[in-house]
Amino acid sequence: xxxxxxxxGVIHSPFSEVEQTPIQAARSQxxxxxxxxxxxxxxxxxxxxxxxxxxxxxxxxxxxxxxxVQPFLDDHTHGLFATRHPCRxxxxxxxxxxLLGLKHGLLEIQGVDVLDGTPLLxxxxxxxxxxLRTEVxxxxxxxxxxx
Amino acid sequence: xxxxxxxxGVIHSPFSEVEQTPIQAARSQxxxxxxxxxxxxxxxxxxxxxxxxxxxxxxxxxxxxxxxVQPFLDDHTHGLFATRHPCRxxxxxxxxxxLLGLKHGLLEIQGVDVLDGTPLLxxxxxxxxxxLRTEVxxxxxxxxxxx
Numbered sequence: 001x002x003x004x005x006x007x008x009g010v011i012h013s014p015f016s017e018v019e020q021t022p023i024q025a026a027r028s029q030x031x032x033x034x035x036x037x038x039x040x041x042x043x044x045x046x047x048x049x050x051x052x053x054x055x056x057x058x059x060x061x062x063x064x065x066x067x068x069v070q071p072f073l074d075d076h077t078h079g080l081f082a083t084r085h086p087c088r089x090x091x092x093x094x095x096x097x098x099l100l101g102l103k104h105g106l107l108e109i110q111g112v113d114v115l116d117g118t119p120l121l122x123x124x125x126x127x128x129x130x131x132l133r134t135e136v137x138x139x140x141x142x143x144x145x146x147x
Numbered sequence: 148x149x150x151x152x153x154x155x156g157v158i159h160s161p162f163s164e165v166e167q168t169p170i171q172a173a174r175s176q177x178x179x180x181x182x183x184x185x186x187x188x189x190x191x192x193x194x195x196x197x198x199x200x201x202x203x204x205x206x207x208x209x210x211x212x213x214x215x216v217q218p219f220l221d222d223h224t225h226g227l228f229a230t231r232h233p234c235r236x237x238x239x240x241x242x243x244x245x246l247l248g249l250k251h252g253l254l255e256i257q258g259v260d261v262l263d264g265t266p267l268l269x270x271x272x273x274x275x276x277x278x279l280r281t282e283v284x285x286x287x288x289x290x291x292x293x294x
Contacts, residue, residue: 001266003152003205005237024277040236043214045226049286056203056239058150067190079192081270084277089187090152090268092203092239096280119148121237123228127285130171130231131278133243138274139196 007119009036011057013112018061022113023072024084032112034120041105048102052126058119059091074144082139093118096126154266156183158204160259165208169260170219171231179259181267188252195249199273205266206238222292229286240265243273
């Protein structure tokens with residue numbers, strides 16, 4: 001089975017190089033914009049009522065993957081699926097960002113952690129009832145070697 | 148630009164019909180299993196340290212989409228991207244589930260809200276520092292017509 005994905009927009013960020021890009025949206029205050037292609041604009045109605053949204057996008061700079069990786073935040077290797085490493089069998093990235101505003105099909109966002117020009121696949125509203133989990137164990141991340 | 152995705156596994160759930168399937172993982176106590184294809188098993192190392200994981204999967208029963216939809220939980224229509232409706236331009240589903248155990252490439256999970264046989268695209272660890280947001284506004288969902 002194969003599923004073909006096509007971008008619905010582009011994420012604009014201050015980061016043109018992988019090395020500059022923050023590790024995870026929650027650690028970034030950077031501002032960015034999400035441009036939605038005209039044929040999808042109608043689907044944004046009501047999104048401005050949400051303070052946070054998920055961006056699902058393509059890790060377009062990733063070309064191959066290893067099943068064991070060393071995350072940016074640790075000195076040890078871990079299984080790829082136990083990390084958020086960008087090089088994955090299906091190179092889908094996931095970030096929660098703050099939605100500051102929405103004008104003429106441009107979403108103003110804060111907390112960007114992706115490369116400028118990242119192809120956007122989907123937007124979903126962040127709904128605490130669905131997405132917020134407390135009393136969570138976070139494996140190697142809790143014992144990681146870098147803050 | 149087109150990106151080809153191929154499943155890395157299959158999600159097994161008690162739900163063989165769309166009508167039986169719970170609305171959102173957080174509202175479900177249902178048990179399920181995630182089967183990872185043998186060639187990807189090495190990538191699971193260390194995942195068992197995480198109590199919660201994101202599943203990214205294909206909404207394989209969805210065939211087309213509308214940019215305005217009426218969510219299951221409301222009587223009003225909203226823009227598609229302001230909802231978690233399964234029929235989307237790129238039919239990627241996202242659920243946070245509890246990881247109960249991991250044995251021989253089978254993940255035992257709780258809080259399943261997908262159809263049996265759903266193709267899995269990716270697994271990511273749920274990391275509170277990245278994914279947990281408080282002081283969130285949830286737009287129409289806060290004023291929805293169904294509990």
